[in-house]
Amino acid sequence: MTGWFADFMNHPATYLKSGWFQISITNLLVILLMLAIFAIAILLPFPQEKKEERGSTKETRK
Amino acid sequence: MSTAEKEIFDAAPWKGKTKKYDFVREGVIAVVVVTVLAIFFSLLFGSPDEPPLTFKGWAVSNSDNFYATAVQELAGTSGTATYGAPYNENGDGLNIGPLWMQRWAGVTRPIDTVNDFVIAPLSTQIMSSDIANALAAWKAASDSQKTTWATSYDDAITKVEGKISDVAAGDYGPVPVLAQGLTEMAKGGALDAALLSQGGFFQTDNTKQILFFGDGSYLDDAGTAANLQGGTWGMMNETGRYPGQAWLWLYSFWYQIPPFNNEESKPIGANADAYIMGLMGLLTLGLILIPVIPGIKTLPMRIPIHRGIWSQYYKSQGIKRRKK
Numbered sequence: 001m002t003g004w005f006a007d008f009m010n011h012p013a014t015y016l017k018s019g020w021f022q023i024s025i026t027n028l029l030v031i032l033l034m035l036a037i038f039a040i041a042i043l044l045p046f047p048q049e050k051k052e053e054r055g056s057t058k059e060t061r062k
Numbered sequence: 063m064s065t066a067e068k069e070i071f072d073a074a075p076w077k078g079k080t081k082k083y084d085f086v087r088e089g090v091i092a093v094v095v096v097t098v099l100a101i102f103f104s105l106l107f108g109s110p111d112e113p114p115l116t117f118k119g120w121a122v123s124n125s126d127n128f129y130a131t132a133v134q135e136l137a138g139t140s141g142t143a144t145y146g147a148p149y150n151e152n153g154d155g156l157n158i159g160p161l162w163m164q165r166w167a168g169v170t171r172p173i174d175t176v177n178d179f180v181i182a183p184l185s186t187q188i189m190s191s192d193i194a195n196a197l198a199a200w201k202a203a204s205d206s207q208k209t210t211w212a213t214s215y216d217d218a219i220t221k222v223e224g225k226i227s228d229v230a231a232g233d234y235g236p237v238p239v240l241a242q243g244l245t246e247m248a249k250g251g252a253l254d255a256a257l258l259s260q261g262g263f264f265q266t267d268n269t270k271q272i273l274f275f276g277d278g279s280y281l282d283d284a285g286t287a288a289n290l291q292g293g294t295w296g297m298m299n300e301t302g303r304y305p306g307q308a309w310l311w312l313y314s315f316w317y318q319i320p321p322f323n324n325e326e327s328k329p330i331g332a333n334a335d336a337y338i339m340g341l342m343g344l345l346t347l348g349l350i351l352i353p354v355i356p357g358i359k360t361l362p363m364r365i366p367i368h369r370g371i372w373s374q375y376y377k378s379q380g381i382k383r384r385k386k
Contacts, residue, residue, distance in 0.1 A: 002108045002111070003104060003106050003109075004107075005106055006107065006109075006111060008303065009110075009302050009304055010108075010112070010302040010303070011303060012287075012288075013304075022289075022294055023295065023298075025303075026300075027305050027306055027308050030305040030308055041371075042367060042370050045373075
């Protein structure tokens with residue numbers, strides 16, 4: 001399947017290399033994206049839960 | 063909170079507010095979102111579109127290497143011919159100490175490089191009288207005669223480092239004509255189809271092509287050019303700029319460090335695939351057994367990430383972190 005950026009994507013990748021370590025820029029971006037999503041998932045509060053929590057606290061107080 | 067209080071707290075039924083939860087609705091939303099994202103990113107990026115490797119491409123781009131590989135197949139000195147199980151009994155295969163798993167599994171996919179890669183494909187063609195005569199001479203010869211012809215020619219090619227035009231004259235029987243015939247067949251594109259042909263309507267088994275490719279430099283060079291070699295984290299990579307299998311980082315990691323990255327180092331480097339498979343098996347077992355491994359199972363107490371996720375709950379319930 002040909003995508004809008006397929007020409008760009010099918011060119012040889014750029015690699016970062018240091019000693020025995022080597023990684024493609026794309027893989028690095030994907031890994032950083034995964035870590036960022038993980039961090040966001042942990043740090044962001046659940047908005048819905050916040051409302052529920054208020055409700056739940058009220059009920060408990062009753 | 064004392065241990066007894068904690069047990070009472072944990073065992074007590076939930077007294078807070080409850081809410082109906084539509085599990086099917088949640089699932090449908092997830093599937094729809096993922097489908098939309100998959101379609102969007104497919105339209106945006108497409109998929110890897112590397113031109114296929116073919117015997118025609120190999121024979122045209124590096125005719126001498128193809129020719130030399132064909133001779134190795136006849137001489138029984140190629141990587142496939144000396145691989146051992148599951149293709150033949152000409153090698154011991156990999157082992158971990160006394161565990162010869164490859165040999166124990168036995169020959170389940172027999173491949174005779176002489177007939178499967180050279181003689182049978184050539185026999186399917188309408189051939190010149192030279193090739194027909196060479197085939198007849200090969201078939202009529204004894205096994206030892208065949209080996210002598212092919213091995214002498216293979217040695218002669220190795221001596222001149224694969225440059226066919228520099229090979230010294232000698233008694234190589236019909237081997238040069240057979241190798242030249244197979245090279246011409248490959249250049250015309252007929253070898254690709256002949257190796258794939260299995261007699262069924264759908265041709266889905268590419269084992270022979272891949273093994274033959276692997277015996278020469280064509281596949282190896284293509285792998286190096288695309289950064290797909292195991293020694294350069296290739297297991298994690300994809301052709302072009304597409305992301306690869308980043309989750310295989312740990313598997314790939316072992317191939318970069320000694321002794322695994324040195325094929326000459328015995329016993330581990332020479333059997334790296336087997337040792338790394340065993341090592342990853344052990345690590346996976348460790349992952350499965352985390353809940354029962356002392357020290358590891360209590361890590362959440364020392365690194366309380368879950369308290370960060372559920373911080374609102376802990377705050378609302380007034381539960382503080384347990385002191386050591």
